[in-house]
Amino acid sequence: MARQLYDLCGRDERLRFSPFCWRVRMALAHKGLEFTTRPWHFLEKEALAFAHHDKVPVLVDGEQVVTDSFDIMRYLDDAYPQAPLFGEGASYQRARFFKHFVERSVTPVLFKIVALDLLAAIHPSDREYFRETREARFGCTLEALHQPDQGRKQLAQALAPVYAQLKESQFIDGDAPSGADYLLFGSMMWAYTVSLEPLVTAGDDVDQWFKRMLSAHDGVAGKATTVRDLA
Amino acid sequence: MARQLYDLCGRDERLRFSPFCWRVRMALAHKGLEFTTRPWHFLEKEALAFAHHDKVPVLVDGEQVVTDSFDIMRYLDDAYPQAPLFGEGASYQRARFFKHFVERSVTPVLFKIVALDLLAAIHPSDREYFRETREARFGCTLEALHQPDQGRKQLAQALAPVYAQLKESQFIDGDAPSGADYLLFGSMMWAYTVSLEPLVTAGDDVDQWFKRMLSAHDGVAGKATTVRDLA
Structure with a gap:
């Protein structure tokens, strides 16, 4: 199929x-x-x-x-019920909360770190559209939004519960990655793919988790092309 | 027993x-x-x-x-396995993440709203201990920490994923309250019990959820004594 x-x-x-x-x-x-x-x-x-x-x-x-x-x-x-991503009942509800956590508390802060990197990574014919829609959403220019140092500090704060979680388990969902890990990884991978600078401190718990995620499932994400490969 | x-x-x-x-x-x-x-x-x-x-x-x-x-x-x-609070596997892991979210992203902001109310609510013989331990933890006086207007703005931001969650379900964990609801409710009830001022905007989704929590289980929390009853 x-x-x-x-x-x-x-x-x-x-x-x-x-x-x-x-x-x-x-x-x-x-x-x-x-x-x-x-x-x-x-x-x-x-x-x-x-x-x-x-x-x-x-x-x-x-x-x-x-x-x-x-x-x-x-x-x-x-x-495909094998290897559930979210599960049912409270498990599903808590995954849905985690989605909102990623989208409301983490992704906007990542945007501050990579706004102009993202613009540069986008296809030239898409850039005007991207600038117009994102500047309308955030209510300021991409140049004003792009505050990577401030963004990195805010990211560490926003990820405080993730740092605490990773003190006790290798992945957010336990011993192996699952739905919540993919929800956060998507946003981190987005910024990682377009940026030349690290998002978190090298070797810290989130950095180590991110590297485990890059290696997961035969390294499907780790093999992906980034702007660093195109430089 | x-x-x-x-x-x-x-x-x-x-x-x-x-x-x-x-x-x-x-x-x-x-x-x-x-x-x-x-x-x-x-x-x-x-x-x-x-x-x-x-x-x-x-x-x-x-x-x-x-x-x-x-x-x-x-x-x-x-x-007492009936009516699980957390469940097992990913369900448990996501509840543990939610605990960290409450403790790292929400409770410190609530402290800013009620720091001096809390001091006033505490038994006089405990106040010196409370002041010393909390001022050491936060690195400033309780008076400097007490910033209720700023705290309320930060609370709305910190709770953004909870607001999003409550657009789609009555409780964080679904149609009825469970582990995640109690973890957040504990912190909200703490501030609600000692403060004369509202924590969130009257009638908004978190306010309505909080009222549902006060009514849950025969209104056990709603019947509790607050500083308003002692005024």
Whole structure:
């Protein structure tokens, strides 16, 4: 059965940095599901018309078309129950809380660290669109938003509960990565892919966790192209 | 079987505000377990010598003596498996993450809102101890720490993922309160018990959740004495 993921690409087609697409790529790897990616640019809205959606990720799984990264992960749990990403009941609810933690408390701070790196990584034809939509969202220019030193301090604060968690287990979800790990990893991988500077202190608990995540599932994320490979 | 909880009390013995004791009181109510409380002051260290511990909560459950609020909740799940608070595996791990979120990202901000209210609520003989230990922990005087307006703004930010969560479910853990709800509620109840001012905007999603928590389990928390009752 053909399984294809529409995946944001940057100025080089190999450069894949969408935090939402990375969640899904890791979730597919977690389930041991084969897939190909279809590189997509921000302005290719018509290419997603079949999905009645205008953003990636979009997963085409045989006859099924699923949009939104969290909904895709839920779909994968329903369609392929082995190795649950979220589980049911309170387990699912707490994964949903973790998604909100990542999106509300972590990702905006990462944006401060890499705003201009992200702009540079994006395909030239997408840059005007990216600047307009993000400046409207944040209410300031990308140049004003880009405050990497302040962002790194705020990131350490925002990640304080993650640092505490990783004192007692190798992964957020326990001895092996699962749904919550992929939710945070997506955002960290997004910034890691486009930035020349480290996000956290080398060797600290989050850095070590991130390296374990890069190695997980045959190193699928660790093999990905970053801006450092293109320099 | 006698079940007794050593519970911090304030200037009035009915005033009970420890965030860690409230977690456990709600957890016991969740399991439908009867208990009595033994009011305890900060300086009664010798009263806890039997538990080889110097802080409350301490739960005496027949022959069992259990310390530390999170460990007590785990103990309750082991000893009384009905209506799990945390569950196992990823569910447990995500509850543990939520505990760290509450303790690292929420409770310090609540402290800014109620630092001096808390001092006033504490038993006069405990105040010197409280001031010394907390000023050492925060590196400033309680008067400098007490910044309620700034604290309320920071609380809304810190709780952003909770607000997002409560858009989709009545409780953090789903349709009914469970472990994660009690972990956050303990800290909110701590501030609510000692403060004359609201913590969040009246009628907003967290305020409504808090009111549901006050009503839960026959309104055990809603019936508790606050400083407003003693004014």
